[in-house]
Amino acid sequence: MTTGHKTTTVFLTILCGLVLTIFGLTEQWPTWAWPPLAVILVATPGVAFKIAGRRRGSVPVAFEEHHTAAPIERTEHHVSRVALPSQWPDYDFLISATVRWYALDASRPGRVLNPxxxxVExxxxRARVxxxxxxxxxxxxxxxxxxxxxxxxxxxxxxxxxxxxxxxxLTLHEHDQERLDSLAGVRKDQAVWEHQRKYEQSKRKYLGEDVLKDTGSAVVWWLAKNDEKVERTVEDLGLLARLTSAANDTDVPERLRDLIPQPREVEDGQVLADRQAAPFGRAPTAADHLADALTALNLEDADTQRRLLAKQFADAIRDQDQHETADDLVRRFDPPATFTPDGGEPPDSPGGANRPTSGL
Structure with missing residues (x-):
């Protein structure tokens, strides 16, 4: 029986004695009844303690030894920035920690002098694993x-x-952390570049193999781009025919040549270079067709869109192994810059200071 149980037994005995005393005074019990009542109230706690002790039995030896055993002595040691190998060669982890231990049997022979x-070992x-x-x-x-x-x-x-x-x-050497950050940045940049390259290849393939595969495909694409404006698409049939021929390095079909618009006359001579590109007696080249088509679109020589569009056509036909035609377009629409003796370009030259960057 625990101390709490003993306290509860004594308290209940006193409480019952008070209740019986009040009840006896109220009922006017005879005088001979009070001595037996007092004996019962005094003997009740003792009897209860004796019964509880017999039910509990003796304390197990192991339990007594457990409570009487000497407390285990634990000690500690701090380690700082100890190198541990990682999965990558020459990149080590640095571990810092507080090591705790206790001896299993300090009395047996061969006791460790440096536990x-x-x-720590x-x-x-365990950490290296x-x-x-x-x-x-x-x-x-x-x-x-x-x-x-x-x-x-x-x-x-x-x-x-x-x-x-x-x-x-756990940490890394500062230089190793910088190298890892640099490698992560290079991998991210490479992933972005790969996506951009695939996007450009997909765009070229779309223009060369789908949009400009033939004049019919170009007409359907142009019609969708102009919100189903049929009249405008009909007016641009000649232009689409020339663009398709330039992209595929072929001549405009005979049935569509009547739809090709003639280069418009302008007072400032903007189309003079296009007229000089096809001398008398020579069949028009893909560059000639593209030049006339860009002129029909009101894209002048100084217009950045003219150079960018020509670059797209050059890239598209280069992917089809038509390198000579692509080089011809580059020479035609982005000729080599003419440098002055001081290393610059003349302001009035095609590659001068006012020349837009086309990327060709």
């Missing part, structure tokens, strides 16, 4: 993993002590 070294061996399988770029995640793996008291390889670690901190 701190044995405990045990903890580092984890870090050598992890990438250095996940240092914060590996730190939490180590905190869990080293939180249990486990015996060392000699079986003489149990060891664990707490306050685990």
């Amino acid at each position: 701190a070294g044995l405990a 045990s903890v580092l061996d 984890v870090t050598e399988q992890r990438e250095p770029g996940r240092v914060s995640l590996v730190q939490h993993e180590l905190s869990g793996a080293l939180s249990s008291l486990l015996p060392d390889s000699t079986g003489q002590l149990h060891a664990m670690a707490e306050d685990v901190r």
Whole structure:
């Protein structure tokens, strides 16, 4: 019976005695009844304690030894920035932690004189098993993993002590962290460049193999671009025919040549270069057709859109292994710059200061 049980028994005995006393005074019990009542109230706690002791039995020996055993002596040692290998060569983790241990049997022969070294070795061996399988770029995640793996008291390889670690901190060398950040930036830039390159290739393929595959496809595409304005599309049939022929490096079909508009006359001579591009007696080239088509679109030589559109056509036909025609377009619409003796370009030249950047 515990101390709480004993206190409760005495309190209930006193309470019952008070109740019986009040009841006896109220009922005017005879005088001879009071002595037996007092004996019963005094004997009740003793009887209850004796019965409880017999029911409990003797205390187990193991339980008594457990409570009388000497307390376990635990000690600790702090380690700082100890290198551990990672999954990548030459990239080491740096671990800092507080190592705790206790000896299993300090009285047996061959007692360890430096238990701190044995405990630290045990903890580092357990940590190395984890870090050598992890990438250095996940240092914060590996730190939490180590905190869990080293939180249990486990015996060392000699079986003489149990060891664990707490306050685990994991870092990298500063230069290694800078290199990892730089590599991550390069990988991200490369991924962006790959997406841009694939987008440009897809756009060229779309223009060369779908939109400008033939005049019919170009007409359908142009009709969709102009919100189903049929009259405007009909007016641009000749232009679409020339664009399709330039993209495929072929001549305009005979049935569509009547739809090709003639270069318009302008007073300032903007189309003079286009007229000079096809001398008498020579069949028009793809560059000639493209020049007439761009002129029909009111795209003058100084217009940036004229150079950009020509670049798209050059890239599209270059993907179809028509490199000579693509080079001809580059020479026609973006001729080499003429440099002055001082290393600059004449302001009035096609590649001068006022020339827009086309990227050809």
